[in-house]
Amino acid sequence: MKKEVRISKDSTHWVVAFYYIGAIVNPAQEAELQKQFLSHLDVSCRLYVAKDGLNGQMCFVASDAKKYMDWMLGREQFSSIHFKAQGVDCHVFPRCTIKVRRELVALGTEVDFSKRGTYLSPEDWKAKLEDDSQEKIIIDTRNDYEWQLGHFENAELLPYETFKDFREYAKGLKERIDSKNSQVLMYCTGGIRCELFSALLKEEGIDDVYQLQGGVINYGQEAGSKHWKGSLFVFDDRLSVPISEEPVETIGTCLHCKEKIENYYNCANMDCNELFLCCHQCLEKHQGCCSSECQSAPRVRPFSFAHTPFRRWYNYAAKKDELSSLNPKYVGKS
Numbered sequence: 290m291k292k293e294v295r296i297s298k299d300s301t302h303w304v305v306a307f308y309y310i311g312a313i314v315n316p317a318q319e320a321e322l323q324k325q326f327l328s329h330l331d332v333s334c335r336l337y338v339a340k341d342g343l344n345g346q347m348c349f350v351a352s353d354a355k356k357y358m359d360w361m362l363g364r365e366q367f368s369s370i371h372f373k374a375q376g377v378d379c380h381v382f383p384r385c386t387i388k389v390r391r392e393l394v395a396l397g398t399e400v401d402f403s404k405r406g407t408y409l410s411p412e413d414w415k416a417k418l419e420d421d422s423q424e425k426i427i428i429d430t431r432n433d434y435e436w437q438l439g440h441f442e443n444a445e446l447l448p449y450e451t452f453k454d455f456r457e458y459a460k461g462l463k464e465r466i467d468s469k470n471s472q473v474l475m476y477c478t479g480g481i482r483c484e485l486f487s488a489l490l491k492e493e494g495i496d497d498v499y500q501l502q503g504g505v506i507n508y509g510q511e512a513g514s515k516h517w518k519g520s521l522f523v524f525d526d527r528l529s530v531p532i533s534e535e536p537v538e539t540i541g542t543c544l545h546c547k548e549k550i551e552n553y554y555n556c557a558n559m560d561c562n563e564l565f566l567c568c569h570q571c572l573e574k575h576q577g578c579c580s581s582e583c584q585s586a587p588r589v590r591p592f593s594f595a596h597t598p599f600r601r602w603y604n605y606a607a608k609k610d611e612l613s614s615l616n617p618k619y620v621g622k623s
């Protein structure tokens with residue numbers, strides 16, 4: 290690594306996030322190579338290999354994290370990867386998943402990465418946010434449930450359901466702003482989405498596009514919490530993390546009672562599975578559901594405070610018989 294990773298010595302595990310954009314000649318072979326190397330380490334992860342790059346969210350015991358990063362950085366092609374690491378005290382992914390994907394991020398469209406936006410280091414990003422001399426628009430390229438937990442001041446959330454709609458958004462943005470005199474700043478969790486979206490914006494004729502290098506994770510570690518409100522949503526068992534050691538106010542609110550809260554749950558109705566913020570009282574009152582319709586739906590998981598989002602129901606109970614006895618309405622497959 291180019292930079293020292295600052296992690297408390299007490300952390301037994303490291304969550305390591307990275308991506309690589311560039312041609313992977315043989316994704317299946319690369320996935321196999323990753324599997325072989327990781328089979329010797331204590332790791333849980335989601336690692337995706339595609340013809341246009343790699344995307345990894347991984348959790349290792351501390352010593353194995355270093356082994357993995359050294360191995361990757363020692364390979365010529367991957368020597369400039371920027372790893373982002375945070376300390377935790379246990380594994381945060383359910384298992385070690387390594388998959389070949391058709392596209393690194395499902396956009397359903399070809400993107401010319403050579404056109405991507407200018408990187409801003411966390412310090413430069415902060416300075417740009419504080420510079421009032423220029424018209425600017427700040428775009429959050431994440432999902433709405435990520436936004437609800439925390440985001441940059443004055444940012445706008447992409448008003449679309451899927452990232453495939455981004456090209457439409459880009460066209461609308463071009464018409465809405467004075468693209469000669471406005472700057473577009475964009476950010477996401479770890480930086481990968483902005484690589485794609487900044488390129489799309491430029492393809493649509495918006496020239497002055499900047500992206501936060503390393504995403505919000507990097508900003509928190511390098512520049513602190515200034516201009517950020519709330520916490521950061523992450524796609525692992527932690528779900529919500531502070532972006533730095535500086536205290537921040539909670540901005541997330543319970544879907545049912547609007548109390549300030551940062552706890553996410555998947556709706557217990559398996560045919561809904563919507564991720565929503567909920568307080569403890571409302572969770573119990575609504576039996577883990579996002580709405581009364583969901584509460585009376587046919588395939589509802591038995592209610593439990595211990596439910597961890599992103600896990601399938603069958604990970605929670607030893608036997609399927611047990612599930613049926615807990616919830617007589619359960620008729621579906623798991």
Ligand SMILES: [Zn+2]
Binds near residue numbers: 567569
């Ligand atoms: Zn509530």
Ligand SMILES: [Zn+2]
Binds near residue numbers: 561578579
């Ligand atoms: Zn629901």
